[in-house]
Amino acid sequence: MxxxxxxxxxxxxxxxxxxxxxxxxxxxxxxxxPGGSSDVLARPIAHEMSKSLGQQMLIDxxxxxxxxxxxxxxxxxxxxxxxxxxxxxxxxxxxTLVPKLPYxxxxxxxxxxLAAVQPLIVVVNAQSPIxxxxxxxxxxxxxxxxxxxxxxGPGNTxxxxxxLFNVMVGAKISHIPYKGSGPAVTAxxxxxxxxxxxxxxxxxxxxxxxxxxxxxVTTTKRSHAVxxxxxxxxxxxxxxxxxxxxxxxxxxxxxxxxxxxxxAAVSKAMQVTEAKERIxxxxxxxxxxxxxxxxxxxxxxxxxxxKVIRDAGITAE
Numbered sequence: 001m002x003x004x005x006x007x008x009x010x011x012x013x014x015x016x017x018x019x020x021x022x023x024x025x026x027x028x029x030x031x032x033x034p035g036g037s038s039d040v041l042a043r044p045i046a047h048e049m050s051k052s053l054g055q056q057m058l059i060d061x062x063x064x065x066x067x068x069x070x071x072x073x074x075x076x077x078x079x080x081x082x083x084x085x086x087x088x089x090x091x092x093x094x095x096t097l098v099p100k101l102p103y104x105x106x107x108x109x110x111x112x113x114l115a116a117v118q119p120l121i122v123v124v125n126a127q128s129p130i131x132x133x134x135x136x137x138x139x140x141x142x143x144x145x146x147x148x149x150x151x152x153g154p155g156n157t158x159x160x161x162x163x164l165f166n167v168m169v170g171a172k173i174s175h176i177p178y179k180g181s182g183p184a185v186t187a188x189x190x191x192x193x194x195x196x197x198x199x200x201x202x203x204x205x206x207x208x209x210x211x212x213x214x215x216x217v218t219t220t221k222r223s224h225a226v227x228x229x230x231x232x233x234x235x236x237x238x239x240x241x242x243x244x245x246x247x248x249x250x251x252x253x254x255x256x257x258x259x260x261x262x263x264a265a266v267s268k269a270m271q272v273t274e275a276k277e278r279i280x281x282x283x284x285x286x287x288x289x290x291x292x293x294x295x296x297x298x299x300x301x302x303x304x305x306x307k308v309i310r311d312a313g314i315t316a317e
Contacts, residue, residue, distance in 0.1 A: 018257035018261075021258050021261060023055070025056040025057070026055060027058050027060050027082065027083045028046050028059045028084055028085075029062055029073060029085040030062065031063060031070035031071065031085065031086070031087060031088070032152060032181070033061055033180040033183065035180070036182045036199070037200075037201045037244065037246075038088060041282070042059060043059070044269070044274070044278045045057075045270060045279075047269075047275070063180055066090055066098070067091060067094065067155070067156075068102070071103060072102045073085075075109065079110070079250070079253035080258070081254050084250045085249050086246060087248075088156070088247075089243075089244050091105065091247070092298055093160055096305060096309045096310070097155045097309055097315075097316050098316050106299065106302075108251070109250070109251065110249060111295045112248040112249055112263050113267065113289050114288075114289035115266060115286070115287060116270070116284040116285060116286050117244065117285050118201060118243065118244055118282075118284045119219040120157065120158060120161055120198060120199060120200065120243075121199075121214055121217050122195065122197050122214070122232070123188065123195065123198060123203045123213065124188075124212065125194075125212060125213070126210055126211055128194065131213065132215060132235065133235035133237060136195070140169075141169075145172050145174050147173045147194045147195065148175070148176050149173050149195045150177075150178055150187050151178065151196070151197075152179075153180065157244045158198055159175060160309070163308075163312050164312065165197070165240065167311070168237060168239070173195070181196075185203060188203075189206065197218065197242075200223055201284065204282075207226060207229075214226060215229075216230050216234070217232070218240060218243070219231060219243050220233060223283055224280070225282065226283070245287075245297070246284070247298075248262070
């Protein structure tokens with residue numbers, strides 16, 4: 001009898017907690033340093049969520065480990081909805097690339113929403129002699145390993161996309177990883193690296209400003225943010241199609257009512273006129289999926305990138 005009473009009281013307490021949520025600020029973990037593409041997207045979302053939820057969304061940067069440091073922090077946080085994280089395509093890539101993850105990519109996270117997607121943009125410094133994808137391929141083949149590219153870290157889409165490119169065109173471009181796209185962009189501006197397959201939101205402003213030369217976008221359709229830049233297929237690499245996705249998760253076991261509240265808050269935030277304009281002008285396409293749709297998306301992406309990693313013989317660096 002006492003056990004039954006305890007269970008009933010626990011359930012009532014659980015429901016009351018979910019109904020009152022949130023009663024204190026929420027940590028919004030970023031797996032990359034400030035200035036990267038996740039930061040560009042997260043800031044307008046956090047700003048609007050703070051207003052609609054009545055509690056501050058506190059952005060907290062935990063870069064490193066190819067997003068695994070930040071992800072592990074959330075996987076081991078209390079399942080109460082007060083710690084959430086924005087993770088990118090690398091989250092699915094790491095499931096295969098990193099042999100001994102300290103968490104399970106699917107079981108240890110509660111999906112909230114697939115927030116947005118965007119292409120990568122292939123850029124070189126404006127002073128580079130390379131003016132097209134075909135010239136890039138020719139230069140890479142003429143001097144295998146001499147050209148180098150920067151990425152936002154091992155296992156990031158900006159890493160795997162170039163390795164996929166290497167395989168598809170029969171080239172060898174060397175990898176130099178950074179702790180986020182912000183530091184890698186700085187390196188390309190200083191001509192410390194030769195090129196990047198970077199998130200559109202962080203490199204398109206430099207391309208539009210004349211500091212970078214954009215060679216292609218990596219999706220099958222051109223981007224509204226850089227409409228004059230050809231797709232990789234238009235540039236001569238048939239079948240190349242890579243996009244970056246941005247999703248928000250909490251710890252597995254977070255009450256469904258809280259997950260639902262967070263899902264609604266993110267979707268609402270991205271539809272506020274000012275936030276929507278900021279997000280779309282940076283090159284993102286807003287999605288705002290259900291938690292169930294994000295679950296399925298992650299499952300498909302793990303399988304897709306797992307095949308790329310195995311076929312290309314890519315290992316964690």
